[in-house]
Amino acid sequence: MTEGEPLIRWDWIASHLDEFAFRLGEHVELTVIAVGVGFVIAFALSLLILRAPRTEGPITAVTGTMYTIPSLALFALLIPYTGLTVVTAEIGLVSYTLLILVRNIVRGIRGVPADVREAAVGMGYAPREVLWRIELPLALAVIIAGVRLATISTIGLVTVTSLIGQGGFGFLILIGIQRFFTTELIAGAVLSVALAILADALLVLLQRRLTPWARAA
Amino acid sequence: MEFRDVSKRYAGQLAVDQLSFKVPAGRICVLVGPSGSGKTTSLKMVNRLIEPTGGSILIDGRDVLREEPTALRRRIGYVIQQVGLFPHQTIAENVGTVPRLLGWPKERIAARTEQLLALVGLEPSRFALRYPAQLSGGERQRVGVARALAAEPPVMLMDEPFGAVDPIVRDRLQNEFLRIQRDQGTTVLFVTHDIDEAIKLGDRVAVMRGGKLVQYAPPAELLAHPVNAFVAEFVGSDRGLKRLVLLTVGGVDLDTTVARAAVSPNAPILSPASTLRDALVRMLASEAQVGIVVDRDRYLGVLTLSTIGRMIRDDT
Structure with missing residues (x-):
């Protein structure tokens, strides 16, 4: 920070709204792809666990290990293969969502009461219909809770991908650090947090819309 | 099936x-x-x-x-x-x-x-x-x-x-x-x-x-x-008592030798469709020892405790 420079220069902020909008788009895109792809993979892994419970140990071990690898190290390791690209960023981001998503999808479906499942099968639902019409709707609250967690943590992690040339609001933080310019650094951090809070609120609303029966009790 | x-x-x-x-x-x-x-x-x-x-x-x-x-x-x-x-x-x-x-x-x-x-x-x-x-x-x-x-x-x-x-x-x-x-x-x-x-x-x-x-x-x-x-x-x-649930007043022999007027006024009025168990409870409660069996307005006879007793004992 330069002597005499204020912590936040509002005039700089006012003149950079276009850049904020651009970084917002980038941040949202990186997040949506990560959570979306992560969800598809996690869903497949969850079905595998539910059908073959002995796969649960290995899958949990692998996704758990991925979760503990420091993100910086992971990106550094990937660069020789995929370069400074979106692909590198997404591989990292997706792998961090898996542990949370798999755990919540499996827990949500296992939490469906046994009597409900028995009634469904006993009345003639085919196995696939039991999953889609009974188990998934009832697991929705727990699954969306997992998506919320994964989304919040991904929005935070996206800022780290600025180090490999991606990053959304993380780009502002990175440049702010490099130039000792606190205004840009703080703007990047605050916007990232605000995006996380907004995304979480939207997902809460979505869950309320999708589970009207939960409010009826 | x-x-x-x-x-x-x-x-x-x-x-x-x-x-x-x-x-x-x-x-x-x-x-x-x-x-x-x-x-x-x-x-x-x-x-x-x-x-x-x-x-x-x-x-x-x-x-x-x-x-x-x-x-x-x-x-x-x-x-x-x-x-x-x-x-x-x-x-x-x-x-x-x-x-x-x-x-x-x-x-x-x-x-x-x-x-x-x-x-x-x-x-x-x-x-x-x-x-x-x-x-x-x-x-x-x-x-x-x-x-x-x-x-x-x-x-x-x-x-x-x-x-x-x-x-x-x-x-x-x-x-x-x-x-x-x-x-x-x-x-x-x-x-x-x-x-x-x-x-x-x-x-x-x-x-x-x-x-x-x-x-x-x-x-x-x-x-x-x-x-x-x-x-x-x-x-x-108590299987004898349980049987009374399955039997109706109309299904047992009633005493038809007694005129209705001769029966105690405390005696409960029973319909032929009620179970013997209900009849027994009402007869015991009324202290009359008998029940008057009436089908709509027609007097059919009296049901006695000894008849019910016989149904409890009856193993045939």
């Missing part, structure tokens, strides 16, 4: 052992026995939630093992103790489950749902759009019965359906179920561990123990002639 030498073996242990019996169409057969007697296993083999190890189960002469399980289950009503209503569906959607699976048109499902809710005593306009969590235990169980009846199944399986509600509600649900069953002519296989429920509901009662059928008889015969000490103990030492 017929069981032919049906067995189920779990890890070398016989849960059901060579079970054979027939349930006449339109009748209620109650499987009763202590826990672990194989009654629920037997019931679940009918809709193939459990696959038999040996033997065959016929419905209308067709072997259930030769049918596609989901199609089979859609033709069989199924009610369980915990009800198993779908919490995320409204009451109307729950009741419409099987018709929806069968692809009925929407209007027909809606009409049938309304009709069924009324049948089980739930005002459709009040209940159709509620969720299961908003209902009492007794109301939920009524919905469970309505849901099982939705596609007019010729056969119903009921696994302790009234086990989780309090005795007063249970008694009411049993009476309503009997009325509906007579009305619809459904063939019912009913599992309970409660011998009183078995006697009240069953046209036939199958007493099971250790996977074997010990006795299969109408309730009156079961009470009068238990085949062995196990059945005698299971039906209870």
Whole structure:
């Protein structure tokens, strides 16, 4: 920070709204792809666990290990293969969502009461219909809770991908650090947090819309 | 419905052992026995939630093992103790489950749902759009019965359906179920561990123990002639009293030698349709020792305590 420079220069902020909008788009895109792809993979892994419970140990071990690898190290390791690209960023981001998503999808479906499942099968639902019409709707609250967690943590992690040339609001933080310019650094951090809070609120609303029966009790 | 030498073996242990019996169409057969007697296993083999190890189960002469399980289950009503209503569906959607699976048109499902809710005593306009969590235990169980009846199944399986509600509600649900069953002519296989429920509901009662059928008889015969000490103990030492539930005032010999005017004015007035048990309670309460039996306005005679006593003792 330069002597005499204020912590936040509002005039700089006012003149950079276009850049904020651009970084917002980038941040949202990186997040949506990560959570979306992560969800598809996690869903497949969850079905595998539910059908073959002995796969649960290995899958949990692998996704758990991925979760503990420091993100910086992971990106550094990937660069020789995929370069400074979106692909590198997404591989990292997706792998961090898996542990949370798999755990919540499996827990949500296992939490469906046994009597409900028995009634469904006993009345003639085919196995696939039991999953889609009974188990998934009832697991929705727990699954969306997992998506919320994964989304919040991904929005935070996206800022780290600025180090490999991606990053959304993380780009502002990175440049702010490099130039000792606190205004840009703080703007990047605050916007990232605000995006996380907004995304979480939207997902809460979505869950309320999708589970009207939960409010009826 | 017929069981032919049906067995189920779990890890070398016989849960059901060579079970054979027939349930006449339109009748209620109650499987009763202590826990672990194989009654629920037997019931679940009918809709193939459990696959038999040996033997065959016929419905209308067709072997259930030769049918596609989901199609089979859609033709069989199924009610369980915990009800198993779908919490995320409204009451109307729950009741419409099987018709929806069968692809009925929407209007027909809606009409049938309304009709069924009324049948089980739930005002459709009040209940159709509620969720299961908003209902009492007794109301939920009524919905469970309505849901099982939705596609007019010729056969119903009921696994302790009234086990989780309090005795007063249970008694009411049993009476309503009997009325509906007579009305619809459904063939019912009913599992309970409660011998009183078995006697009240069953046209036939199958007493099971250790996977074997010990006795299969109408309730009156079961009470009068238990085949062995196990059945005698299971039906209870008060089996004579229990028989009174099955007998009506109109079905016993009345004393017609006494003029009505000669009978104590305290004596209760009984209708020929009331059970001997009710008659006994009212006669004991009135201290009159007799009851006046009247069919509408016609005096039929008096019922005496000694007549009831003879019915309790009578083992023939």
